[in-house]
Amino acid sequence: MGIRTAVAGASGYAGGELLRILAGHPEFEIGALTAGANAGTELGAHQPHLRSLAGRVLAETAPETLSGHDVVFLALPHGQSGPLAERLGEDVLVIDCGADHRLTDPGDWERFYGTSHAGTWPYGLPELPGHRDALRPAKRVAVPGCYPTAVSLALFPAFAAGLAEPDVVVVAASGTSGAGRALKPHLLGSEVMGSVSAYAVGGTHRHTPEMVQNLSAVAGGPVTVSFTPTLAPMSRGILATCTAKARPGVTAAALRGAYAKAYADEPFLGLLPDGQWPATSMTLGANTALVQVALDESAGRVVAVAAIDNLTKGTAGGAVQSANLALGLPEELGLTTIGVSP
Ligand SMILES: NC(=O)C1=CN([C@@H]2O[C@H](COP(=O)(O)OP(=O)(O)OC[C@H]3O[C@@H](n4cnc5c(N)ncnc54)[C@H](OP(=O)(O)O)[C@@H]3O)[C@@H](O)[C@H]2O)C=CC1
Numbered sequence: 221m222g223i224r225t226a227v228a229g230a231s232g233y234a235g236g237e238l239l240r241i242l243a244g245h246p247e248f249e250i251g252a253l254t255a256g257a258n259a260g261t262e263l264g265a266h267q268p269h270l271r272s273l274a275g276r277v278l279a280e281t282a283p284e285t286l287s288g289h290d291v292v293f294l295a296l297p298h299g300q301s302g303p304l305a306e307r308l309g310e311d312v313l314v315i316d317c318g319a320d321h322r323l324t325d326p327g328d329w330e331r332f333y334g335t336s337h338a339g340t341w342p343y344g345l346p347e348l349p350g351h352r353d354a355l356r357p358a359k360r361v362a363v364p365g366c367y368p369t370a371v372s373l374a375l376f377p378a379f380a381a382g383l384a385e386p387d388v389v390v391v392a393a394s395g396t397s398g399a400g401r402a403l404k405p406h407l408l409g410s411e412v413m414g415s416v417s418a419y420a421v422g423g424t425h426r427h428t429p430e431m432v433q434n435l436s437a438v439a440g441g442p443v444t445v446s447f448t449p450t451l452a453p454m455s456r457g458i459l460a461t462c463t464a465k466a467r468p469g470v471t472a473a474a475l476r477g478a479y480a481k482a483y484a485d486e487p488f489l490g491l492l493p494d495g496q497w498p499a500t501s502m503t504l505g506a507n508t509a510l511v512q513v514a515l516d517e518s519a520g521r522v523v524a525v526a527a528i529d530n531l532t533k534g535t536a537g538g539a540v541q542s543a544n545l546a547l548g549l550p551e552e553l554g555l556t557t558i559g560v561s562p
């Protein structure tokens with residue numbers, strides 16, 4: 221018998237990607253699947269690509285339905301997982317794909333999310349210095365936001381090696397699945413097709429404090445981040461262009477060396493060959509972050525570009541990677557570095 225696993229939010233985009241990965245994982249046995257308004261309907265009505273699970277009926281999202289499992293993945297809107305997780309036993313491994321438990325500063329949470337803070341859990345980005353060890357014994361894991369995943373992985377080597385000043389500017393493009401499945405007028409095909417648009421400009425995006433938290437921890441002091449997200453006419457993918465002021469005397473060779481060293485033993489991080497730049501199409505369906513870095517000598521800035529699939533390394537793949545660690549399984553089990561192309 222496998223590891224009994226429940227997924228809350230199974231009718232959504234993150235839940236669907238979790239199930240795609242879990243269905244191919246050798247250790248997980250898929251138990252309860254839950255939803256909100258769509259409870260009582262068949263999974264196949266919402267996730268027709270998940271053929272082997274199509275006839276499963278979605279249950280209501282309640283602690284009674286989710287308890288009795290070894291692992292519970294929560295893929296629910298913000299604010300839903302905090303109260304639910306409190307009612308799940310401490311022996312159950314709970315992996316929260318939502319934002320509720322990511323931030324360490326309750327003031328940041330209240331400012332950006334407008335509700336009271338649910339608490340802070342171990343942060344599911346094993347590649348950041350010190351995080352892998354914290355995840356190994358964890359019973360609760362906060363899966364990072366998709367943009368902070370791309371940005372933190374793109375810049376941590378520069379900060380870990382002391383090559384960048386704490387002055388970061390990020391412009392990132394996301395596919396529309398990042399916004400979830402719920403109907404939103406600005407995501408209508410006629411609004412999105414053939415156009416790229418900026419949103420949440422001027423330090424207002426709720427992922428900004430998460431990026432600041434991650435990069436400040438690596439830098440060992442406060443880092444400022446000016447983040448501008450943009451919406452691109454594609455379903456999946458994030459391309460994050462991240463720049464930071466270079467420390468005096470930094471050379472292109474030192475920069476590349478720092479990235480090569482930081483990524484050397486990381487199964488899911490790739491530093492592309494010199495001159496090749498990341499594209500979202502390189503990461504589709506794969507649990508990878510592909511990165512390239514350059515020194516802009518005239519502007520004195522480090523430029524790092526990262527591509528991820530927002531639903532794979534940016535959510536569900538990262539969630540399974542952390543679950544593997546917390547369960548004492550091989551970190552790479554059930555996860556692929558092979559993408560889909562074209
Ligand atoms: N999309 C992405 O790229 C990423 C998403 N995430 C996070 O994952 C979580 C889910 O996101 P996503 O899948 O995109 O969102 P979706 O809107 O696609 O799915 C939301 C899921 O939650 C269920 N749900 C909604 N309201 C309730 C409720 N009140 N009680 C119980 N279940 C409810 C929905 O069920 P129903 O169908 O019945 O409404 C659906 O299954 C979010 O917290 C998001 O922040 C994290 C990183 C990236």
Ligand SMILES: CC(=O)N[C@@H](CCC(=O)OP(=O)(O)O)C(=O)O
Pocket residue numbers: 317318319364365366367394395396397398399400449451
């Ligand atoms: C394109 C788009 O709208 N993206 C979402 C980010 C999705 C995500 O990963 O964020 P959470 O897990 O924190 O919800 C946004 O900008 O709000």
